[in-house]
Amino acid sequence: DTGVSQDPRHKITKRGQNVTFRCDPISEHNRLYWYRQTLGQGPEFLTYFQNEAQLEKSRLLSDRFSAERPKGSFSTLEIQRTEQGDSAMYLCASSPGQSNTEAFFGQGTRLTVV
């Protein structure tokens, strides 16, 4: 399967702990996106990479959140000092370089902060 892969699929953590998620995009895609989805809502944009450069960040991405894509391939999203409000599904997507193409999504990482 050469789709977008996310790891882990589920994460339960205690409030105040740090967590890190990984996303492996489709190999030939140079654009990578992170979205957050809470229950009953549509995904909300967090950040966007073109190759290794982080080109856009949403206001939703507080200073406790950091994302990297060091070699322009896989990406990590880290949340420091987790809060209960961080509980959500974190979705990664990738797309080729053309602006009018669709993004392909992974299955997401469901984070529960207890």
Next chain:
Amino acid sequence: AQKVTQAQTEISVVEKEDVTLDCVYETRDTTYYLFWYKQPPSGELVFLIRRNSFDEQNEISGRYSWNFQKSTSSFNFTITASQVVDSAVYFCALRTSSGSARQLTFGSGTQLTVLP
């Protein structure tokens, strides 16, 4: 600013019925792209269709059809002869050509349940 509204939170139909999911969007851009995604219980968003703002032709793909009307800023999705496997959350999304041009703005989704 961009906005997508899916007024139908939940729809329930009996198998073989036709069902239309509504999507209304707002943007000041003249060039934009509209999308529909399906999210089954597994969580992955599955791409269904992309439409650009200059192409108002309706499209049919098997049991799926889409009606794009710029005059009413709507991009509605119809499933003909629904099946139980169509049960999922369906999202309409918008991407514009200016500002934060790379991000998708999603509606809140419509939960479709097809009963046997």
